[in-house]
Amino acid sequence: MTEYLIALATIVGIQVLLTLGLNFHYGITGLVNFGHVAFYALGAYASALLTLAGVPFLVAMGAGVGVAVLASLLLGTATLRLGEDYFAILTLGFSEFVRLLLLNARELTRGALGIPGIPRPWRGLGGVPDHIMYLGLVLIAVGVAFALCEVLARSPLGRTLRAIRDDEQAAMALGKDVLRFRLTSLGWGAGLAAVAGSLWAHYVTYVVPDQFTPEITFYTWMAMIIGGPGSTRGALWGTAILVAVLEGTRFAKDVMPMIDEPRLAALRQVAIGLGLILMTVYVRKLGGRSRPRVAPATVSG
Amino acid sequence: MPPFLAVEDLTKSFGGLRAVDRCSLEVREGTITGLIGPNGAGKTTLFNLLTGFHRPDGGRVRFRGDDITGLPAHKVFRRGICRTFQIPREFKDLSVLENLMVVAPDQAGERLWVPWLQPGRVRRDETRLRERAMVVLEQVGLARLAGEPAWTLSGGQKKLLELARTLMAEPALLMLDEPGAGVNPTQMKELTRYIQWLAAERGVTILLIEHDMDLVMAICNPVIVLSEGRPLAEGPPDIIRKDPRVLSAYLGARHA
Numbered sequence: 223m224t225e226y227l228i229a230l231a232t233i234v235g236i237q238v239l240l241t242l243g244l245n246f247h248y249g250i251t252g253l254v255n256f257g258h259v260a261f262y263a264l265g266a267y268a269s270a271l272l273t274l275a276g277v278p279f280l281v282a283m284g285a286g287v288g289v290a291v292l293a294s295l296l297l298g299t300a301t302l303r304l305g306e307d308y309f310a311i312l313t314l315g316f317s318e319f320v321r322l323l324l325l326n327a328r329e330l331t332r333g334a335l336g337i338p339g340i341p342r343p344w345r346g347l348g349g350v351p352d353h354i355m356y357l358g359l360v361l362i363a364v365g366v367a368f369a370l371c372e373v374l375a376r377s378p379l380g381r382t383l384r385a386i387r388d389d390e391q392a393a394m395a396l397g398k399d400v401l402r403f404r405l406t407s408l409g410w411g412a413g414l415a416a417v418a419g420s421l422w423a424h425y426v427t428y429v430v431p432d433q434f435t436p437e438i439t440f441y442t443w444m445a446m447i448i449g450g451p452g453s454t455r456g457a458l459w460g461t462a463i464l465v466a467v468l469e470g471t472r473f474a475k476d477v478m479p480m481i482d483e484p485r486l487a488a489l490r491q492v493a494i495g496l497g498l499i500l501m502t503v504y505v506r507k508l509g510g511r512s513r514p515r516v517a518p519a520t521v522s523g
Numbered sequence: 524m525p526p527f528l529a530v531e532d533l534t535k536s537f538g539g540l541r542a543v544d545r546c547s548l549e550v551r552e553g554t555i556t557g558l559i560g561p562n563g564a565g566k567t568t569l570f571n572l573l574t575g576f577h578r579p580d581g582g583r584v585r586f587r588g589d590d591i592t593g594l595p596a597h598k599v600f601r602r603g604i605c606r607t608f609q610i611p612r613e614f615k616d617l618s619v620l621e622n623l624m625v626v627a628p629d630q631a632g633e634r635l636w637v638p639w640l641q642p643g644r645v646r647r648d649e650t651r652l653r654e655r656a657m658v659v660l661e662q663v664g665l666a667r668l669a670g671e672p673a674w675t676l677s678g679g680q681k682k683l684l685e686l687a688r689t690l691m692a693e694p695a696l697l698m699l700d701e702p703g704a705g706v707n708p709t710q711m712k713e714l715t716r717y718i719q720w721l722a723a724e725r726g727v728t729i730l731l732i733e734h735d736m737d738l739v740m741a742i743c744n745p746v747i748v749l750s751e752g753r754p755l756a757e758g759p760p761d762i763i764r765k766d767p768r769v770l771s772a773y774l775g776a777r778h779a
C-alpha cells in the first residue's frame with residue numbers, strides 16, 4: 223500500500239508540473255493550448271535518448287527543456303498571429319504531429335516498439351530505496367517550479383500577461399508587444415512540461431508514442447479547471463483531485479463484484495466524467511471561480 | 524517645423540463601404556482638437572487607422588515628421604500616441620490599480636528572469652509605480668476603488684479608468700474616443716476640467732471624439748467635423764455650430 227501511495231504521489235507530482243505549465247498558458251495568459259502533450263513528449267524522448275547515449279541526467283533534462291521551448295517558440299511564432307481559434311486547433315495538430323513523428327522516426331525512436339531501459343538517476347544513492355529517492359526528486363522539482371510560477375504570477379510580467387488575457391487590444395494600445403509576451407509565456411509553460419516529460423521517462427524507464435496522446439492534454443485541462451485557471455495553488459490541488467478521481471474509480475471492482483470487466487470499464491469512464499463535472503461545479507460554488515476575483519497582489523513591500 | 528500630426532488622403536474600406544475616404548487633416552501641437560460627426564461618419568475608424576488597429580488602404584500618417592503609417596499598435600504607443608476606446612476595454616480581472624500599473628513601459632519585472640533574480644529591484648520599481656498610479660487615480664476620482672477588480676466598475680467609471688490608464692504613459696498625443704459617454708454630469712464637469720488641465724499644464728495635445736456638444740463647445744478648438752469618411756468643416760466651435768453644412772450632415776440630408 224505504501225508503495226502504491228508513493229507511486230501515486232510521484233505521478234501527481236509529475237502531473238502537477240504539466241498543470242502548472244498549462245495554467246501559465248491558459249489561466250494566466252489566455253492561450254488555448256490543446257497540444258500541451260507535445261512538449262511533454264519532446265522532453266521525455268530527448269531526455270531518454272540522451273541519457274541512453276551517455277549524457278548525464280540533468281544535462282539531458284536540460285536539453286529536453288531546450289528542445290520543447292524551441293518547438294513552442296517556433297509553433298507560437300507561426301500560429302499566434304492567426305487568432306485564438308487557429309492557435310487552439312494548430313496546437314492540437316502539432317501534438318499529433320509530434321506523436322506521429324516519434325512513431326515513424328524509427329531509426330531514432332524505435333517507433334511503436336518504444337525505448338526501454340531508460341536509467342533512473344542516482345539509483346541507490348545513500349542507501350535510500352529507489353522509489354522514495356525518485357519521489358524526493360519529483361517533489362523538489364515541483365517545489366521549485368511552484369515557487370518560480372508563484373513569483374512570476376505576482377510579478378509585473380504576470381500582470382502584463384493577465385492584462386493580455388483580459389483584453390489583447392487594450393494591451394496593444396498601451397504599448398505591449400503582445401506576441402513577444404505570449405511567446406515568453408508559451409516557452410515557460412512548455413519548459414515545465416518538458417521537465418515533467420523527462421521525469422516521467424526516467425520514472426517509468428520506458429517511453430512509447432502511445433503514452434503521449436491528446437488524452438494527457440485533456441486531463442491536464444481538467445486538473446487546471448478543477449483548481450481554477452489562473453491559480454498556481456489551484457494547479458496543485460486540482461491535480462491531486464483529478465488523480466484521486468481517476469485512481470479511485472479503479473477500486474470500483476472491489477465494491478461492485480457483480481459487474482463484469484468491460485461494463486466496469488465503461489462505467490468507470492462515466493463515473494470519471496460525472497465526478498469531474500460535479501467537482502468543478504461544486505468547487506466553483508465553494509467560492510472557487512474560473513479566475514481569482516481579486517487578482518493576486520503584485521509584489522509588494 | 525513639420526506639423527504635429529498630419530493625415531494625408533487616408534482611406535479605409537470595409538467591403539464596399541468607404542468608412543474613411545481620402546481623409547486629410549492636421550492636428551496642431553498643444554490644442555484640444557474636437558472630432559465630431561454623425562454616427563458612422565468614420566471617427567472611430569480614423570482612430571483605429573492612426574493607432575495601428577487597422578491597416579489603411581491608402582494614404583499617409585505623419586507624426587512629428589515621422590511616417591507612422593501602418594505601424595503596429597504597440598509601436599505607435601512608443602512614439603507617444605495613446606488612445607482610449609469608445610467601448611471601455613478594461614482589464615477586467617485586474618484591480619483598478621493594476622490596470623494603471625500595467626501601462627508603464629519597459630518594466631524590468633516584465634522580463635522572465637528579473638522577478639526571480641532581482642526581486643529587490645522589482646519591489647522598488649513596484650513601490651514607485653504604485654505611488655504614481657495612486658496619484659493619477661486621485662486625479663480622476665477612482666482612488667477609493669483602487670483595490671476593486673475592474674469588472675465591478677460602472678460604465679462611467681470604466682471610461683474614467685480608460686483615461687487614467689493613458690495618463691500613466693505620459694503621451695504627447697492623447698486620443699480620446701467619447702470620453703464623456705456614460706459619465707454622470709458631476710463627473711463630467713471634473714472630466715472637462717481635467718482634460719483642460721492636461722492640455723494646459725502637462726502640455727498634452729488632445730484629439731477627442733465626442734457627441735456631447737456642451738463638452739466639445741466648452742473645451743475644443745478647433746473642431747473638425749467628419750462626415751462620410753472625410754472632413755466636412757473645421758474651425759472654432761462657435762463657427763462650426765452655425766455652419767449649415769454641419770447641420771445638414773447631422774440631420775442626415777445629403778450635402779452638395
Ligand SMILES: Nc1ncnc2c1ncn2[C@@H]1O[C@H](COP(=O)(O)OP(=O)(O)OP(=O)(O)O)[C@@H](O)[C@H]1O
Nearest residue numbers: 537540542560561562563564565566567568569609
Ligand atoms: N471592423 C469593421 N468592419 C466592418 N465595418 C466597419 C468596421 N468598423 C467600422 N465599420 C463601419 O465603418 C463605418 C464607420 O464606423 P465608425 O465606427 O468609424 O463610425 P463613428 O464615426 O465612430 O460612429 P459613432 O459616432 O457611432 O461611434 C460604419 O458604417 C461602420 O459600420
Ligand SMILES: [Mg+2]
Nearest residue numbers: 566567568609
Ligand atoms: Mg465611434
